[in-house]
Amino acid sequence: MTFRRLNKSWGMAKSPKIGEVRFRWTRDIPGKLKNATIGLDPLGWHVSFATEQEIEVVARVGPAVGVDCGVVEPVAYSDGTFAAFPKERVRALERRTRQAARGLARCRKGSNRRKVAKARVAALRARMARVRKHFNHVETARLARAFGVVCLEALRIGNMTATAKGTVEEPGKNVAQKAGLNRSILEIGWYQFHRFLAYKMAAAGGEIRLVSAAHTSTTCSCCGTNDKTNRKSQAVYECAGCGSAMNADTNAAVNILLAGTRPAKAKRPRAASRRASRLEASAQAA
Numbered sequence: 212m213t214f215r216r217l218n219k220s221w222g223m224a225k226s227p228k229i230g231e232v233r234f235r236w237t238r239d240i241p242g243k244l245k246n247a248t249i250g251l252d253p254l255g256w257h258v259s260f261a262t263e264q265e266i267e268v269v270a271r272v273g274p275a276v277g278v279d280c281g282v283v284e285p286v287a288y289s290d291g292t293f294a295a296f297p298k299e300r301v302r303a304l305e306r307r308t309r310q311a312a313r314g315l316a317r318c319r320k321g322s323n324r325r326k327v328a329k330a331r332v333a334a335l336r337a338r339m340a341r342v343r344k345h346f347n348h349v350e351t352a353r354l355a356r357a358f359g360v361v362c363l364e365a366l367r368i369g370n371m372t373a374t375a376k377g378t379v380e381e382p383g384k385n386v387a388q389k390a391g392l393n394r395s396i397l398e399i400g401w402y403q404f405h406r407f408l409a410y411k412m413a414a415a416g417g418e419i420r421l422v423s424a425a426h427t428s429t430t431c432s433c434c435g436t437n438d439k440t441n442r443k444s445q446a447v448y449e450c451a452g453c454g455s456a457m458n459a460d461t462n463a464a465v466n467i468l469l470a471g472t473r474p475a476k477a478k479r480p481r482a483a484s485r486r487a488s489r490l491e492a493s494a495q496a497a
């Protein structure tokens with residue numbers, strides 16, 4: 212496949228099988244073209260070019276930051292700031308998707324109307340995914356520019372998004388809280404966030420450090436007291452020990468930063484193996 216630029220906003224791709232196709236030129240294509248893919252998704256046809264480019268990676272010493280995938284704020288930082296996740300936009304799209312899904316349910320099976328309704332639901336879902344992806348790209352690029360070290364909780368998505376309902380004999384704990392947490396994780400696509408951040412940090416000469424998620428939300432980042440009851444609500448952490456009050460997601464982000472930047476000596480291997488066995492236990496339960 213070859214391609215050329217027609218003008219500011221259009222390009223032309225030429226493929227031996229399908230011939231010439233005009234496409235919207237949405238961004239620069241740097242480096243040497245390796246291959247191109249044409250694909251159809253619920254939003255329409257897309258062409259993507261994979262290129263290869265030599266980049267010089269210089270190890271960089273930059274400030275460190277802790278990132279928490281919060282319950283109230285989708286992404287909280289240890290410096291007290293929050294990522295500008297387009298919550299309202301995603302909520303509006305969710306609402307429209309629910310409406311469209313209801314419309315779909317009312318359609319007779321095999322009808323043309325149903326086909327149209329189905330495409331509408333799929334397009335809305337694809338748009339939500341695109342909003343998330345855009346956010347993840349922009350936010351991780353910003354982190355890679357601004358920081359040398361980014362500390363995050365090690366991913367346990369498979370474990371965390373597993374339903375908390377349990378069984379009739381053994382009902383799960385904290386069903387509602389867990390459902391809320393799941394929503395928030397899925398809302399920003401935490402796995403994608405990790406993936407984008409990992410390669411962008413590597414390209415910028417920075418580093419990501421994964422820390423254990425244990426106790427990051429219940430420990431006081433000021434004095435180190437670990438007490439579940441200090442978390443007064445989803446939003447607020449109030450330490451009974453030292454009296455400090457802060458945003459609960461920010462508190463967790465600071466704990467993650469502390470865990471990631473602590474000297475290696477302080478890391479206890481025991482904690483890791485304990486976690487591993489717990490994971491194993493929950494895997495058996497599932």
Ligand SMILES: [Zn+2]
Binds near residue numbers: 435453454
């Ligand atoms: Zn405290």
